[in-house]
Amino acid sequence: MAAARGRCELVTITTTPLAAAYAFCFLIMTSLLCYVAEGTPAWFWGGGGDDPYCLTWRVMVEANNAKGWRAVPPQCVAYVATYMAWGQYHRDVAAVAGQAAAYATQINNNAPAADGLDAWVLDVDDTCLSNHPYYQAKQFGPYDPAAFKTWASRGVCPGIPAVQWLFQTLKGRGFRVFLVTGRDEDTLGPSTAANLLATGFSGYDRLIMRGAAQRGVSSVVFKSGVRKQLAEEEGYRIRGNVGDQWSDLQGCCVGDRVFKVPNPMYYVP
Amino acid sequence: MAAARGRCELVTITTTPLAAAYAFCFLIMTSLLCYVAEGTPAWFWGGGGDDPYCLTWRVMVEANNAKGWRAVPPQCVAYVATYMAWGQYHRDVAAVAGQAAAYATQINNNAPAADGLDAWVLDVDDTCLSNHPYYQAKQFGPYDPAAFKTWASRGVCPGIPAVQWLFQTLKGRGFRVFLVTGRDEDTLGPSTAANLLATGFSGYDRLIMRGAAQRGVSSVVFKSGVRKQLAEEEGYRIRGNVGDQWSDLQGCCVGDRVFKVPNPMYYVP
Numbered sequence: 001m002a003a004a005r006g007r008c009e010l011v012t013i014t015t016t017p018l019a020a021a022y023a024f025c026f027l028i029m030t031s032l033l034c035y036v037a038e039g040t041p042a043w044f045w046g047g048g049g050d051d052p053y054c055l056t057w058r059v060m061v062e063a064n065n066a067k068g069w070r071a072v073p074p075q076c077v078a079y080v081a082t083y084m085a086w087g088q089y090h091r092d093v094a095a096v097a098g099q100a101a102a103y104a105t106q107i108n109n110n111a112p113a114a115d116g117l118d119a120w121v122l123d124v125d126d127t128c129l130s131n132h133p134y135y136q137a138k139q140f141g142p143y144d145p146a147a148f149k150t151w152a153s154r155g156v157c158p159g160i161p162a163v164q165w166l167f168q169t170l171k172g173r174g175f176r177v178f179l180v181t182g183r184d185e186d187t188l189g190p191s192t193a194a195n196l197l198a199t200g201f202s203g204y205d206r207l208i209m210r211g212a213a214q215r216g217v218s219s220v221v222f223k224s225g226v227r228k229q230l231a232e233e234e235g236y237r238i239r240g241n242v243g244d245q246w247s248d249l250q251g252c253c254v255g256d257r258v259f260k261v262p263n264p265m266y267y268v269p
Numbered sequence: 270m271a272a273a274r275g276r277c278e279l280v281t282i283t284t285t286p287l288a289a290a291y292a293f294c295f296l297i298m299t300s301l302l303c304y305v306a307e308g309t310p311a312w313f314w315g316g317g318g319d320d321p322y323c324l325t326w327r328v329m330v331e332a333n334n335a336k337g338w339r340a341v342p343p344q345c346v347a348y349v350a351t352y353m354a355w356g357q358y359h360r361d362v363a364a365v366a367g368q369a370a371a372y373a374t375q376i377n378n379n380a381p382a383a384d385g386l387d388a389w390v391l392d393v394d395d396t397c398l399s400n401h402p403y404y405q406a407k408q409f410g411p412y413d414p415a416a417f418k419t420w421a422s423r424g425v426c427p428g429i430p431a432v433q434w435l436f437q438t439l440k441g442r443g444f445r446v447f448l449v450t451g452r453d454e455d456t457l458g459p460s461t462a463a464n465l466l467a468t469g470f471s472g473y474d475r476l477i478m479r480g481a482a483q484r485g486v487s488s489v490v491f492k493s494g495v496r497k498q499l500a501e502e503e504g505y506r507i508r509g510n511v512g513d514q515w516s517d518l519q520g521c522c523v524g525d526r527v528f529k530v531p532n533p534m535y536y537v538p
Contacts, residue, residue, distance in 0.1 A: 050319075052357055056364045063331040063529040065365050088321055095325045096334050260332040 054079035058264045064246045069267050072140040080140050080264050084132050090162065092262045097162035100240055100259045101169045107239050112174040119205075119236040120170050121227060121255060123243035124181035124192065126263050128167065128201050129157035135265045143266060152183060155191035159199030163261070166242070167201055176205045176236065180226050180248075182219050182268070185209035219268050224251030323348035327533045333515045338536050341409035349409050349533050353401050359431065361531045366431035369509055369528045370438050376508050381443040388474075388505040389439050390496060390524060392512035393450035393461065395532050397436065397470050398426035404534040412535060421452060424460035428468030432530070435511070436470055445474045445505065449495050449517075451488050451537070454478035488537050493520030 054076035060066035072080050083089050104120075112118035125131055134151040138144065170177050179201070183192055189209055196207065214222045230236045231253040238255035241248065244263035323345035329335040341349050352358050373389075381387035394400055403420040407413065439446050448470070452461055458478060465476065483491045499505045500522040507524035510517065513532035 052360055055357065056361050059328055059331050059361060059531065060364055060368065062328050063333075063531075065368050065528055067368075067526075088324065091321055092325050092328060095329055099329065099334050099336075259334055262328065262332075 050082070051076070051079045058083065061264055061267070062260060062262055064260075067267070068269060071142045071266075072264065076264075077140050081136060083264060084136065089262060093160060094162040096242075096259050096261055097166040100166055100242060103257055104170055104173060104175065104240060113237075116174075116176060117236050118174075118239050119176040119178060119230065120240045120242070121178050121180050121230070121238055122163070122167065122204075122241075123245070123248045123261075124179055124183065124196070124207075125152075125157075126160070126244040126265070127242055127248075127261050128160060128163050128179065129195060129199060130160050131157060132265070133158070140265055149184075149187065152188050153191045155195035155198070157195050157199070159201065160261075163242070164200050167204070170240075171203050175239065177203075178226075178230060178236075179204050179207045180223055181208070182210050182222060184215070185211050219245065219247040220251040223248060224253065227251075227253035227255070319351070320345070320348045327352065330533055330536070331529060331531055333529075336536070337538060340411045340535075341533065345533075346409050350405060352533060353405065358531060362429060363431040365511075365528050365530055366435040369435055369511060372526055373439060373442060373444065373509060382506075385443075385445065386505050387443075387508050388445040388447060388499065389509045389511065390447050390449050390499070390507055391432070391436065391473075391510075392514070392517045392530075393448055393452065393465070393476075394421075394426075395429070395513040395534070396511055396517075396530050397429060397432050397448065398464055398468065399429050400426060401534070402427070409534055418453075418456065421457050422460045424464035424467070426464050426468070428470065429530075432511070433469050436473075439509075440472050444508065446472075447495075447499060447505075448473050448476045449492055450477070451479050451491060453484070454480050488514065488516040489520040492517060493522065496520075496522035496524070 054073070057066065057073060057076055058080075061069075107118065122128055131148075131151070134148065134157075138147070167177060179196070181192065192209065193207060196202070196204075208226050210217075210222055214225070217225075227238060227241075231238055238253060240257050240259065241255035242259045242261060243249050244261040245268045246260065247268050249258040249260060323342070326335065326342060326345055327349075330338075376387065391397055400417075400420070403417065403426075407416070436446060448465070450461065461478065462476060465471070465473075477495050479486075479491055483494070486494075496507060496510075500507055507522060509526050509528065510524035511528045511530060512518050513530040514537045515529065516537050518527035518529060
């Protein structure tokens with residue numbers, strides 16, 4: 001980039017108005033072309049996105065090929081910030097919610113069973129509620145438990161519009177909806193419940209949080225246990241399961257179909 | 270787009286060389302800006318890729334959120350053609366192969382067990398061998414069994430460079446490598462074996478194809494059966510499993526870790 005910028009520097013020496021006009025034109029056009037080239041948009045270089053490396057990385061995250069990463073790669077912080085804030089993230093979530101709603105329509109010929117046991121499981125963080133403001137402020141850096149707890153305890157996470165819509169759609173069709181989160185119940189229970197209520201997530205069947213007995217247990221193990229209880233002990237048929245982490249969607253009793261909500265901000269093993 | 274193009278039409282009336290120079294400059298700059306705006310590159314509109322809709326769709330395919338599609342959406346045919354041919358596809362495959370190789374390095378401290386039972390399973394079509402020329406010629410349209418068989422029987426699929434490299438890397442580290450494909454053994458056995466050999470896939474442990482008994486069986490069922498045989502009957506530990514379809518990577522005995530190679534060209538249930 002520095003080299004490209006270097007090539008674009010111009011020194012113009014003008015003597016007549018005509019020459020000045022042409023020089024001005026050349027200067028502006030060259031600057032514009034340099035700006036375009038430095039942004040390396042996909043159509044210019046022929047890639048599939050605005051930053052080929054970071055797009056590759058993001059797709060690997062979504063397809064669960066990239067695992068165990070502790071922070072957004074430094075060269076992709078600006079890319080992730082743009083992705084989250086400028087529309088593509090919300091388009092992606094809306095498309096996933098649309099797939100989930102279309103699938104829900106097919107279940108039982110658009111009529112959940114009369115026994116009231118057709119259920120969906122939704123994750124909370126960055127599925128129902130957005131932590132984007134927090135992670136943006138932290139520049140998508142590594143997980144900081146204390147700072148995150150302070151943020152979450154404020155109960156001010158925005159709702160994610162497409163999932164708010166999906167939640168209402170599922171409720172409206174008569175599905176039981178369980179919200180399952182690894183958040184600690186003792187410390188974050190009231191703020192999480194209030195945050196959900198304030199963002200329109202009301203009328204769910206149960207908010208299931210991590211209790212004292214599950215502290216330190218991995219997300220897959222904790223959530224598998226919750227789903228096993230719902231499915232095997234309580235008899236619910238988990239028709240769909242929506243989460244932003246693959247650890248929400250793997251392990252026991254994942255449900256008939258899982259939906260991966262995009263999240264390039266952090267990874268939960 | 271039509272409206273944008275309309276706004277960009279200019280009629281210039283010039284009388285002096287100086288005015289002509291400025292008008293020329295304005296015309297060129299406006300045309301350039303119109304071209305940029307009509308290409309709607311991601312950095313311009315703030316999205317995450319060159320075509321927001323098709324990028325969303327492609328990521329949904331990779332994350333297994335979009336299922337059962339029979340052909341590339343018509344508005345994304347040009348997008349997929351660009352993605353496949355202009356570099357981003359090969360960057361994506363290379364990144365996935367890199368993850369797989371890095372993971373292989375970790376297994377057993379970089380030394381497969383001496384019993385020779387540490388194994389990898391690789392799919393063939395669009396994992397080892399590319400059908401991109403065929404699908405490009407078909408404009409990424411619906412599956413055409415007869416035409417595909419004619420193409421596959423020619424044995425001229427190019428090898429996919431990053432997977433050729435991964436294959437050699439796995440062999441070089443002492444893993445057993447099994448190639449598992451839903452291709453019909455009777456009709457495509459010799460051409461597939463010759464195609465693999467010609468593209469550098471030699472020294473694999475076994476090429477396992479669909480026999481007469483498995484005709485009409487779904488890919489998940491067929492491949493699960495193969496892996497079950499390898500793992501439970503023959504005692505192999507499937508350390509890694511690489512495929513371009515989620516149906517390669519689900520069902521029984523998928524292996525310790527799965528790797529999804531990108532493929533926005535077609536979907537196999």
